[in-house]
Amino acid sequence: MAEKKPTGTVLVAGAGISGIKAAIELAEGGYKVLLTDASTQIGGILAKLDYQFPTDHCGMCRMLPMVGREYGSQYCMRKSLFHENIEILPFTEITSVQGDGGNYKVELLKKARLVDPAVCNEMGECIDVCPVEVPDEFNHGLTKRKAIYQAIPHNTPKMLLIDREACTKCGECVKVCTTNAINLDAQDEVETREVHSIVLASGVKLYNTREFEDAKSYAVSPDVVTSLAFERMMSSSGTYEGGVIKRPSDGKPAKNIAWIQCMGSRNRRQKRDYCSSICCMFALKEAVLAKEKGGPEVDTTIFYMDMRTFGKGFQQYRDKAVDEHGVKLIRCRVQGVMLKPDGSLEMRYFDPETNEFFVKDYDLVVMSTGQIPFETHKKWADLLNAPLDERGLLATEQYSKIKIAGKPGLFICGSLMGLTDVSEAMSSGIAAAGEATNFLTTLGVDILKEEEIAEPTAHERENSLVSVALCKCGEKVGADGIDYELLSAELLRYRGVGEVNVIDSICKAEGETTTNDILGKTKCNRLLVGACQPFMYRRKLKNVARKAGFNSSMVEIFDLFGIARRGMVEPSVGDWTLRAAREVKSDIERLKYKPALHVSTLPINQTALVVGGGIGGMQAALSLATRGVPVHLVEKEAHLGGYLGNQVEHTIDGLAPVAMASDMKLKVFENKNITVHLNCEVEKTVGTLGSFESKLHFKDTNENTYLHHGAVIMVTGGHEGATTEYGYGTSDKVLTQAELKKGMASGNIDAGGLENVVMIQCVGSRQKEGRHYCSRICCMWAIANALKIKEVNPEARVFILYRDVMTYGFFEQYYTKARTAGIIFMNYSLENKPQVEMVEGNPVVKFMDTVLNTEIELPADMLVLSTGVDPEESNQRLADAFGVTLTEDRFLAEADSKWRPIEFQKVGLYLAGTAHSPMPLKSVIMQAEAAAQKAYTYLSGREVHTAGVISKVKDALCIRCQRCINICPYGARSYDEVEKCIVVDPAECQACGACAVECQNNAAEVTGWSDKQLMAAIDAKLMDDLLMSTAE
């Protein structure tokens, strides 16, 4: 017999959203995940953010799996996370990592919470009696908490803990605890675990006012807060109470609010010569929210250096904030804040638009605090014995943002790569999971197989009889808890209940035995269990039930204490028991009418289609092919490589796209799993996840081919934008950045002979008519070309006319380098664009300089235009072929701009690279890797398990009106022309129930949420409270 292979296990260190995403992706792929976090809870920064642009609300739950969703949580991510393959260890630090490639021994320091969550009954009396009050970290000190506390108000279970530094060990909490959950002398535990791979997702430290000298001149009052603290001031679980934004010092409404950007970042003197990338969008969102929460009369001003709105949809958001919400943007570095005797905050600033100095009072000042990455990177480097690069960050491999250099099996994602927005955190998390999966497949480790227990035949046709099991949770329920006798007696009288058993602790081994015994003997055919943490035991319990001959969907588990106590603050026996009885009854009704659910499996054609043969496309294809997935790579041109791989020799950060592409081309042609189709486009694709059919049309030969595949990745790229502005096309002295770059490389342009060079940024970009987006790479291109000119000819004068220099992240260092090299940056505004005249064959550029406040004329030997990036015009045809949509700017529209950046609404279709939006090469590669991983999750097996709870069609009742097809937000329903009936795609359907409401004949129904069940539940809720009489 072959030796049993170990199950692939990955440690994800850091449970912010990128870590969570990486963990979910790996878990979905069948690997075991250890998800640790040094803080007391999971969720990272996003746990504190109630609002994310562009909706200015929350959408965190959209990061949960779409297919096979029943293996994980199906509730708000703020409560907690659950997935069968993920073990979550909050309050755990990694203290040592031994071993190498594929075999790591990790020492975990599990810090003592002093409150045992397995025993705690969450009554919170301990919190009431605790005499110690300290500032609450969750609300950034705006509120107080006790020494024994709940770290995040939403968490279920509450996961109470004791702050050991604050605790005085007075023992009051121990006295009131009825379950002996508190042990004030509990010690930290050390545990060693073996893992095959490690993903670092710890994020980095944020700049704070207490620690850093350069914040002193700003942090003069409690009313100067950080951007994260402001977020808590806007949250209902923070200090916001409706109507007004209260300033921390005296609770007065804040009517004038200012944001100061780049606090901590872009500061060369403090050796922080980088941009934190997200603070501009963060401030814009907060300013918009301030208007919404505090009323339109609230005055919001953002003082900025460059408004870096470089991501997809960012520019539109900025324009909306300014035009529709009236957020003021002033380009000025404010030097400090003065606290006036009346508590207001005085700031002096220069407004370049009016060219005047102002002194103005504000009620509240928000500091947009950036990141402090070096400490965290140093810590990890020491722990992993990994090298740091010259910037002081963990060195990654040349073309990767994810792979740690020279350390196979070690990856980073999220804000460790540089402060990331939600979208990038998501793609990097998926990409890290992809790289880890890639690595694990080379190790010969196994994935978790679903336990193959045959689902017993359901007793569906028999009359329902429910066995109710109530868990006492050992000692959890104190004297003032639920009266089990009363509750049992009440439930026994209820129609449809066959028996009621009270079990001591169902989660423990003896509880399992008791459950087994009950199921063995029972005459009932359904089981309803009331216990404390339903999601923790659901799977286990269902397996127990299946072994005992129950169809697992005939077993339901609910949160007995939760429902008993919901909305009830003071415990009183009658009330709780009464409430529990009513709640249980409605659950009984739901279960009584519940049909047996069967998870449908989808057969998978384990082949991928990659559209676009540029670097991103080749990356995705190679990533899948090396994992053994056959790939069709389709390119509309006659050769692979795309724009970057054929046109761009070097990038500013030392990458060589052309060389890289030719290397990749070789690998692609050598790989037997990849079939390349050149000169052709996809004309039409039909099918669903696992079985697509695409029609390929070859332009030259006018022939068609049909391909069959299980998933699609679209990586169509883009090219340099076209323009007719500024005299382009009328003179050979007006050219684009790409033309200049090529000219210098080929020797056609001699930089030595140049005296004055003028570059204009954002040509046709970031304006409503034209490219309404930032192309993300032009500033770097301009700086690279300018530096090249300076290198060849230090005497040459290079002027760069810009609107905002978009050197986000560590690209900032090139901006600094350019200024040091004497390149002159001058600002212009969209309303006051430069004018170009040709004088004696040479361009003369006239513009208004905002610093000198005079019109300047620059005669130039050469005028270079940064014309941005245009999407491929083939995107429209592609969108039509696949039934997906384009954005206004003709990029492909992803499912959700924040939480599902590389997926389409339709499962099985993915996008990456410039097809999504313009981005630098490393980001393209990262997204391609992420898209490959999404596809691999489904293509790695012969079938995919979908979900039991999906919508169904009762064909006999269906009149084929097809209204359900139109209303389905996922496109899960379609009309089968052959069978003449409505069919539901089980992978697409998310069981939202829209079809069931729309259907007039009750032909559409969500299994487990049928009309019958809900009607009965309504009845039960409205039933007169019989218990009243019994209790009296």
Place this chain on the structure above:
Amino acid sequence: MSDFEPKIVAFFCNWCTFTAADLAGTSRLSYPPNLKIIRVMCSGMVDPKFVLKAFLNGADGVLIGGCWPGDCHYINGNFKARRRVALLTELLKQYGIGEERFWLRWIAASEGNMLKEVADEMTVKLKQLGPSPLQNMGQMVG
């Protein structure tokens, strides 16, 4: 009139409003027990017939709670709910159920306090209004 305790059937979406209800509970914000919460996956899942059923079986008020526009876990279920509620409100008026008895509210996961406010407000309002004119119609018909 003072001892009249209205019954409110509350259909809460699983993702946002139900979380807010839990949060109100864990934050120890008590809200009136008049609220009889029925968890649904999405506010767009609430069939008008559920609302009618509730009123016919003795509910004095019906509250639907969903995610804020743009937040729906199912993309646009809450918009569907909004459209439907608008129509149903007009219809219910014909049967003597005024719009003050049938509420649709957006309550995000973190808005535990808003949930409490809405629950309090609706309970007070219904206490003033008195029992639903359709009280126990369901049983009469049935």
